[in-house]
Amino acid sequence: MLAGWDALAAPVTRAATVVHPSTASLRAVDWRKPAQWSYGIHGTPVSRTLGARLAALEGGDHALLQPSGLAAIVNISLGLLQQGDDVLIPDNVYGPSREHGDWLRKFGISARYYDPLMGADIARLIQPNTRLIWIEAPGSVTMEVPDVRAITSAARAHGVHTALDNTWSAGVAFKPFDHGCDISMQALTKYPSGGSDVLMGVTITRDYDLHLKLKRARMMLGFNVSADDCALVLRNLPSTALRYAAHGRSALAIAHWLKMRSEIEKVLHPALPDCGGHAHWKRDFSGSGGLFSVVFNAAFTQAQTDAFIEGLTLFKIGFSWGGAHSLVAPYELSAERNTWPHRGALVRFFIGLEEENDLRADLEHSMARHLTA
Template sequence: MTDSRSSRALQTRIVHAETELKPGFASFATPVMRASTVIFPDLATVRAADWRDDSQWRYGLHATPTSAALAQRIAAIEGGKHALLQPSGLAAISNVYFGIVKSGDDVLIPDNVYSPNRDHGEWLARDFGVSVRYYDPLIGAGIAELIRPNTRLIWIEAPGSVTMEVPDVRAIVEAARARDVVTAIDNTYSAGLAFRPLELGVDISVQALTKYQSGGSDVLMGATITVDHELHLKLKRARMHLGIGVSSDDCSLVLRSLPSMKARFEAHDRTALGLARWLKTRPEIAAVLHPALPDCPGHSLFMRDFTGAGGLFSVIFDERYSPAQIDAFVEALELFAIGWSWGGANSLAMPYDVASMRAASGWTHRGTLVRFYAGLEEEADLRADIERSLAAALA
């Protein structure tokens, strides 16, 4: 048989190149496999493709070997069996809503929830006929009294990423399971390292891989992690219909950072706790909201369920200082940048108007809240930066 390849034009031979690579190459890095089109060996394989089968390759939007490797590792960190990747933490939250909730359903959201989650719930209530109600994050077993026949989903955030209350996850899960209500938790605070919600019976753990998993402040990604296969399929179907996927290049960046995540998390934890303890001694500060400190709401639950806190905590300034003065303090900081996200090497600070964030009562502090994120700088330098800024802005 004549080999027709030798008679093909140069351009065709460039497109259909025959590359011979020697076997045996090995590396610590997961290969970056990019694809929109996935090549099938034959039509029988095409016709047998089933979106429910995670072992099949169908289209680059749904999975590549690189994204599948990251999903498997994220699931393992959380103690789950399945993980789905989304292009941001908020996309992961959206995936939960559209996978679980329909018109006529009821959703319970903690009053200290991540603001975009609150906005998402209110959008569903306004435009999609979903009932959305807010509960005291410290309600614990009392949440059973709020569950209605049509309650389909209970959100948990542990702790609240701004006000830092630590909920009784075990009690909330027990009440939800007794009424066959799905629970979903935003577990970004602990990165799946310091808190294991799936082991406590939570149905869905949501992570913003943008944070500690990435560690570089340069990748947006989210994940939903589950144990139950049928629940995983509900989320997978919703993700497929929403048409959301992740870049293999972004996955490779997160994969590269995972081996150092625990060491970085522990370094952030040490620095943040040191700063929090020091700030409690400052006369400008009325309260320090760090779950590892005894006077933080839910501290006993934190000590029961968590093994660490990471780099995030908040402080309440004395009410004698105006919001404008607190803004001046934040802007005078040199080592703390002003930014929403966290999880990277650089420290951050952001003032919040808590009263505008909450729908229910229970917030008694009157001073302005500033959330700090302790990066990987030396604690002594961060302390000096805060001290200098306090003197400059609040004297």
């Protein structure tokens, strides 16, 4: 730092090569020691600042930044699993996470899918070779909220690590380590970035030995993040809780409105009493953010629901979420769930920061045009 210099924004420190004052200093470098600077891939001041703030947000002690949310998932799996091991994955998991579970089988790792609402009954699925249980709270499309405490308690009794995808809560509405999780990961692409322009993920732990396992895997995978992207996330991180609450207020109001519409068979929002695992959400979460799904009346064809989506003006069609703009995306669950009871089309909404009344008018107008019996 320059003498006398101080600012609210963290300086952007770009570096691949880190210069050492002596040969002895260079030889003493040990990637396991957090106080040392060794090489850009292991961190620079700006990436460590971001990691420390994210760990504090979630109640953890150690953070590792990744180039995407999926990279964080891969880092956890390849850091903890080896040939002959077994991993349990919830049936309502994020689609690429499910594909990743299938992909692990080529390395001799078995991946099995469990009912996300089975709670403590997961104990009967744990085998001697089970090493990891994934939890997603809630499921990213169908929104069931698991009993995280019951799952982590069963896992600990059998010496099995648990990893939670905490992206939906942004680390704001759910504190994973208070509920027994060993690892929390987030796609920082979503709320922490807030601008729909950064791809990044993070893994957070309390246990230092577990952190080192993940850090070694990240090193072997060659994962790294841009200093400029770290600065972008740091810029938006202080407003995350405020934005999350604003998204949540509008989303819940629109979810209640959609629940009264004849075009909709079911609204899948954790804060609604008829959503799977609502009692767990009410007990464990402090908010709900902007993401939820709906199931349309089965009388409507796919062509009709597609026309409804394409007829929206304020809602843009696209994946990801967490930014200022509202998004909509259709999902075909036949390939993504072992069981799914509904026949109507499932559509996921992300409610952005536009005026709630304008968004509701946009939905109503497209329904009137395209969803007629």
